[in-house]
Amino acid sequence: MHISARTERGVLVLTPDATRLDATTAATFRDTLIGHIDRGAHAMVLDLSSVSFVDSSALGSLIAAVKRMGPLGTLAIAGVQPAVARLFSITRMDRVFSLHPGTAEAITGLSAG
Amino acid sequence: MALIYNTLRNNLLALFAWLGVIALVVLLWNLAIAIHDHITISEEMARGAETDAVIRLSYDLRREDMAMYQSLSGETAFIPLDDSATATEAAFLRARTELDGHSGGNHQNAVSILSMMQEGLSVRRDAANAALRDDPAQRAAALRDWRRFLDTAYPDLEEISHAMIAEMGTPSAQTARLTSLRYFALFAFRVQIGNRFAIERALEEGAPGTDRLTLLAEPAAELRGAANLAEDQYIADDSVAADRIAKATRFILTVYLPSEARVLKELQAGEPRTSSRAVWRSASHNAVELLTMAENALSAEAAERLELAESRNHAAIGLWGGAVLLCLLLLASAVHFTLKRIVHPLEYVHARMLQLANDDMGVQITATSRLAEIQAMYDALQVFKENGLRRLRMQTELARLNDRVVATNQAMTEEMEAAARVQAAQLPIPCDLPGARFHALYRPSRMIAGDTYDHVTLPDGRTRLFQIDVSGHGAAAALVSVMSHIAVKNALLQAAPTDGLDTIIARVNGEWKDSLPYFTLLLVEIDPRAGIARVVQAGHPPLLRLPRLGGVEAVGDGGMPVGALPWAEYEEVVCRFNPGDRLILTTDGVTEAADSEGRLFGDDRYLSLLSRHGRAEVKTLFDSLDSALWDWCGTEAFEDDVTVLVLEAKEPVYAH
Numbered sequence: 177m178h179i180s181a182r183t184e185r186g187v188l189v190l191t192p193d194a195t196r197l198d199a200t201t202a203a204t205f206r207d208t209l210i211g212h213i214d215r216g217a218h219a220m221v222l223d224l225s226s227v228s229f230v231d232s233s234a235l236g237s238l239i240a241a242v243k244r245m246g247p248l249g250t251l252a253i254a255g256v257q258p259a260v261a262r263l264f265s266i267t268r269m270d271r272v273f274s275l276h277p278g279t280a281e282a283i284t285g286l287s288a289g
Numbered sequence: 290m291a292l293i294y295n296t297l298r299n300n301l302l303a304l305f306a307w308l309g310v311i312a313l314v315v316l317l318w319n320l321a322i323a324i325h326d327h328i329t330i331s332e333e334m335a336r337g338a339e340t341d342a343v344i345r346l347s348y349d350l351r352r353e354d355m356a357m358y359q360s361l362s363g364e365t366a367f368i369p370l371d372d373s374a375t376a377t378e379a380a381f382l383r384a385r386t387e388l389d390g391h392s393g394g395n396h397q398n399a400v401s402i403l404s405m406m407q408e409g410l411s412v413r414r415d416a417a418n419a420a421l422r423d424d425p426a427q428r429a430a431a432l433r434d435w436r437r438f439l440d441t442a443y444p445d446l447e448e449i450s451h452a453m454i455a456e457m458g459t460p461s462a463q464t465a466r467l468t469s470l471r472y473f474a475l476f477a478f479r480v481q482i483g484n485r486f487a488i489e490r491a492l493e494e495g496a497p498g499t500d501r502l503t504l505l506a507e508p509a510a511e512l513r514g515a516a517n518l519a520e521d522q523y524i525a526d527d528s529v530a531a532d533r534i535a536k537a538t539r540f541i542l543t544v545y546l547p548s549e550a551r552v553l554k555e556l557q558a559g560e561p562r563t564s565s566r567a568v569w570r571s572a573s574h575n576a577v578e579l580l581t582m583a584e585n586a587l588s589a590e591a592a593e594r595l596e597l598a599e600s601r602n603h604a605a606i607g608l609w610g611g612a613v614l615l616c617l618l619l620l621a622s623a624v625h626f627t628l629k630r631i632v633h634p635l636e637y638v639h640a641r642m643l644q645l646a647n648d649d650m651g652v653q654i655t656a657t658s659r660l661a662e663i664q665a666m667y668d669a670l671q672v673f674k675e676n677g678l679r680r681l682r683m684q685t686e687l688a689r690l691n692d693r694v695v696a697t698n699q700a701m702t703e704e705m706e707a708a709a710r711v712q713a714a715q716l717p718i719p720c721d722l723p724g725a726r727f728h729a730l731y732r733p734s735r736m737i738a739g740d741t742y743d744h745v746t747l748p749d750g751r752t753r754l755f756q757i758d759v760s761g762h763g764a765a766a767a768l769v770s771v772m773s774h775i776a777v778k779n780a781l782l783q784a785a786p787t788d789g790l791d792t793i794i795a796r797v798n799g800e801w802k803d804s805l806p807y808f809t810l811l812l813v814e815i816d817p818r819a820g821i822a823r824v825v826q827a828g829h830p831p832l833l834r835l836p837r838l839g840g841v842e843a844v845g846d847g848g849m850p851v852g853a854l855p856w857a858e859y860e861e862v863v864c865r866f867n868p869g870d871r872l873i874l875t876t877d878g879v880t881e882a883a884d885s886e887g888r889l890f891g892d893d894r895y896l897s898l899l900s901r902h903g904r905a906e907v908k909t910l911f912d913s914l915d916s917a918l919w920d921w922c923g924t925e926a927f928e929d930d931v932t933v934l935v936l937e938a939k940e941p942v943y944a945h
Contacts (some may be wrong), residue, residue, distance in 0.1 A: 183666065199761055229889065231881060232760035232828075232850075236806060239853045243803075258887075266847040267809070267828040273853065 177201045179208045184221075187283045188212060191223040197234035206237035209243055218249040221282040225255030230263055242272055250274065252282040298632045302624065309620040316616055320609035327602045334595050340453045341588055342384040347446055348371070348581055349380040350410075351482045354439050354579060357417055358486065361432040363425070364570065372757045374414060381407045397447045401775075406442050413438050436486070443483075450475075451738055464524065468589045469738055470534055473519045474587060477512055477541065478580045484508040487571050488552065492561060502557050509553075510605055516541050530586035539577035544570040591671045634663045638670060645673050650681060703735075705764075709736040711768060715774060723750045724817020725866075725936045728907040730914065732878075732931040738765035739808075740876050740930035741774045745781045751816045753781050753790070756934055758829065758876040759808040768807075771807045773851070776801065790814055790825040791859040794851060798827075798859075801852035811874050815866055815936060822866035822936075825859050827851045830875050833896075837869030841896050844872075871903065872936040878929035882918050890921050907935050 177194040190212065197205055212220065222238075224230075242251055256264065256279045264270045276282035315878045353373040360370060390397045413435050420431030454472075460617065488505055491497045496506070516538045578664040637656055644652040649832045654671050658664045719728050721747060739759035743913050746752045756775050760770045775828050776797050780841075784793045801807075809828035816822070823833045828850025831843040842862045849857035866872060875895070882890040894917070914933060922928070 229881075232758070232809065232877065235828075235850075236760050236853075239807065239850075243854070266826070266830065267853075268847050268849045268857075272849075 177202055179205070181212065183219055184279070185283055185287060187286050188217045189221045189279055189283070190225060191225075195226060196229045196231075196233040197224075197227055197237075198229065199233040202231075202237050204235035205234060206226050206240055209237065209241040210279065213241060213244045213249070214243070218245060219252075219286045220245075220250070220253045221254055221276075221286065223254050223279050224257070224260060226280075227260060228257050235263065235267060235269065237259055238273070248258045250286055252276055252286055254279045254282040296464065297635055298628070301627050301632060304626070305620060306623050310621075312616045313466060316609055317614045320606065320613060323602060323605040323609050323707070327599075327606060330595065330599050330602055334599065336453070336456065337591060337595060339387045340450075341455055341592075342380070342387040343446070343450050343470065344584070344588070346377075346380040346384045347450065347475065348478065348584060349476065350439075350442070350446065352577065352581070353377045353414075354435075355485075357414070357435060357576075358432065358489075360421060361428050362489070363428070377410070378407070379707050381811060402445055402449065403752060406445060409438055410442070418582040443479075447479075467530070467587055467594065470519060470522065470530070471479045471587045471591070472582065473515055474534060474537070474584045476581050477519075477537070478514055478577065478584070480508045480512050480515075481541070481545070481573065481576055481580070484549075488544070488549070488556075488569075491556060492552075492566065493507060493537040494807065495561075497556065502553060504551055506550075509549055513539060513546055521899045528586075530590040533583040537576065537583045540572075540579050541576055543939075544567075545576045548572045556648050557819055595872065596661075630660055631663070634658055634660075634666070638663075640667050641670055642673070643875070645670070645677050648677065648681065650674060650678050658887065676863075689831075705736045708764070708767065709733065709738075711829065712737050712741070712771065715743070715771070716741065716938075721939075722746060722752045722815070722936075725752065725815055725938050726907075727754070728911070728937070730911040730931070730933040730935075732915075732927055734878070734927050734930050735763055737764060737767035738930040738932075739763075739770045740878070740932040741770045742874070742932060742934055743774060743778050745778065747786055749786065750818060751786075751814055753812065753814045754874070754934070754936065755781070755810060756829070756874040756876065756932060757808050757810050758878075758930070758932070760806055769806055769808065773801075773810075777810065777812070789861050790823055791861045794825050794827055794859045795857070797856050798849075799855060800849045803855070805851035805852060807850040813872060813874065813936070814936070815872070817866075817938065820865060820867045820938075822864050822872055824862045824864065826862070827859060828853070828878065830877055832864075833873040833875065833899065834864050835871040835873065835899065835903075836865070837867065839904075841903060866936075866938050868938045868940045870938045873899065873903070874932075874934040874936075876930060876932045878927060878931040879914070879918070881929060881935065882922055882931070884921050890918065894921075898926065907937065910935070 177192055179190050179192045182189050182191075190208070192205065194201060209220075209222075238251070242249075245251060253264075254276045255278055256275055261270075261275070264273070264275065274282070274285060276285055353376070356370055356373045358364070381403060385400050385407075388400050388403070413431075417431045417435050420427045434571075460703065484505065485610065487508075491501065491505060501945075519534060520538045520542075531740050548565070549572075551565050552561065552569045555565055591902065624788065641652050641654060654667060654674060656667055658667060713731075716729070716731065717727070719726075721727070722744065728743065729742065731738075731740070739761060742754070742756040744752055744754035757770060757773050757777065759766045759773060780793050780797045784796075794810065794812060807828070810825075811827070811829040811832055812825045813832060814823040822832075822844075824844050826832065826848040828846040828848065831847070833843050834842050836842070845862040848859050853858075864872075880890055880892050880895050884890075896913060897908075898917055902910045905913075911933065918931065
């Protein structure tokens with residue numbers, strides 16, 4: 177799995193090119209996110225528009241990233257598909273991450289915040 | 290069979306055999322020619338010696354004849370007769386010996402003729418010698434007798450000579466010209482001496498007729514013709530024999546024949562002069578000597594030429610014989626070299642290659658060769674052997690490693706199975722709870738599981754039941770699973786009966802170590818007396834309620850996993866749980882079971898299955914769920930743990 181990174185209006189936008197985020201890629205996913213955070217990214221948009229499935233391991237990676245950012249950082253997630261949205265809903269992670277329909281809205285949300 | 294004979298060795302040997310046969314045929318052919326020449330030359334030498342002896346006898350006999358004539362006629366005062374007699378006797382002996390050594394009727398006949406001739410001559414010689422001491426009349430009588438005998442002897446000798454010459458056949462190139470010159474010399478000698486006697490007799494008798502004079506002149510004409518012919522033949526030759534014959538011929542033509550002509554002319558005129566006769570006699574004597582010398586030279590040269598031919602022939606036999614031996618030697622050494630240096634090493638390499646191909650590494654490669662290619666093969670053989678040994682060592686090592694891997698795997702499997710048994714031991718078996726029946730479907734994905742569950746019944750009849758799913762699976766997930774099991778169960782056991790489920794879970798969440806993975810949880814409390822169930826959902830799929838009268842409804846709308854965020858809050862939801870109602874707790878292994886293309890079994894299929902079988906016997910429900918999942922995944926081994934717990938509300942006992 178490759179996660180492309182670009183900066184838009186001062187916000188780091190990460191886009192994984194996978195359709196599934198599961199146990200096989202969770203470690204890479206987690207290390208990539210932690211890496212960006214450790215290099216100083218405190219406002220981050222994760223574009224999951226191509227991801228149709230997220231399992232508990234990948235969710236663990238997201239939680240680890242949120243913990244690493246601390247209370248001052250914000251992780252916004254854009255373009256979640258229904259199954260992923262349902263997972264976030266069941267685990268109440270929709271209250272931890274800010275969910276947006278697309279990356280533009282997410283960036284705007286972060287800039288405003 | 291063809292395969293057996295079609296070997297390198299046999300091919301090379303066949304090649305050598307062909308080359309050898311061709312070379313030997315060529316050499317032996319030449320050798321045979323040389324040997325044939327040798328036989329021809331030997332025969333020619335034998336015939337030459339015979340002819341020589343007879344010719345010499347003719348010469349010696351005529352010389353003695355001449356000496357005897359001169360003595361008896363009183364022409365000379367003293368002639369050493371003994372010498373000429375000895376020479377003649379020696380010539381007879383030699384001629385008889387040569388002819389005797391030859392097989393054949395003619396020769397035996399010739400030998401007996403010669404013997405008789407020798408005896409007759411010996412008698413006449415003795416008589417003549419005796420007469421020499423007597424008066425002239427006696428001498429004349431002895432001379433007449435001598436003459437008569439020799440006049441009959443000469444034709445016999447002539448006949449033998451002719452027979453010998455006929456038998457010699459065509460003379461070889463070396464001797465042809467010499468032979469014809471010898472005939473000339475012999476002819477000249479015979480004619481000259483024969484005519485001498487005829488003329489002497491005519492001189493003694495005096496006044497010959499014209500016819501007789503013509504007859505006496507004829508031999509001179511023949512001699513002149515023959516001498517001219519011989520002179521022509523000898524112009525280009527510079528040998529000793531040629532020189533002698535030329536001298537004799539010239540003498541006959543320039544001295545003898547003119548002197549003879551003068552004597553005959555005077556005789557014809559009827560006034561013979563003593564001086565002319567003396568000159569003629571001296572010339573005759575000199576001619577005889579010159580012709581004898583020429584014959585000796587011719588005989589010697591003929592023998593010399595034959596000897597030269599013979600020595601050349603010996604050299605040729607030696608050369609070709611040597612060549613045959615050398616050829617055989619070369620052939621033998623070529624075969625020996627090829628077998629020793631090429632064929633045997635190749636057979637050696639071949640045999641050892643086969644051994645190496647059969648993994649027989651005990652083969653010793655000790656041979657060395659002076660031929661670079663063969664040595665390279667030996668070196669390659671050594672490399673093959675070393676590679677073979679290395680390969681065998683690697684195979685052995687691999688087999689050993691494989692055994693170890695198999696053994697380790699076996700040990701690990703056994704350990705995992707043992708661990709699974711330990712883990713399974715903490716899970717409650719299906720049983721009756723106050724007001725409810727508890728059923729469990731438990732399908733760990735890898736023997737030990739991240740899923741776990743348990744229940745605690747409170748003194749007042751309420752039962753609290755939890756289902757946990759640790760993210761991931763395998764040994765680490767199993768350990769976390771056991772830890773979370775203990776943590777939640779302890780929390781349930783230590784909680785006050787009045788503590789709400791949300792409080793208990795929040796407590797577990799707060800105490801869960803940050804470094805450990807989070808887990809999801811569904812905690813259900815059934816209260817049969819109240820006919821209700823309370824639920825806390827923590828990141829887990831929702832509790833499903835199957836009311837007695839039909840339908841499937843999800844209870845609750847989510848909650849944070851335990852151990853994810855320390856500040857998480859939980860809420861307790863309440864639903865009806867009346868007799869006949871079923872509550873179903875499910876881990877995400879069911880809905881997230883994927884088929885071969887990665888498609889999930891999903892909520893819809895699961896809910897549909899529950900709609901159809903949710904109220905059947907629980908065993909039937911579990912069987913249909915099992916088979917639906919196996920059909921979906923195409924395998925009996927699930928990717929994730931699958932746990933389904935069913936609580937079935939019973940009619941309360943106290944109601945009766």
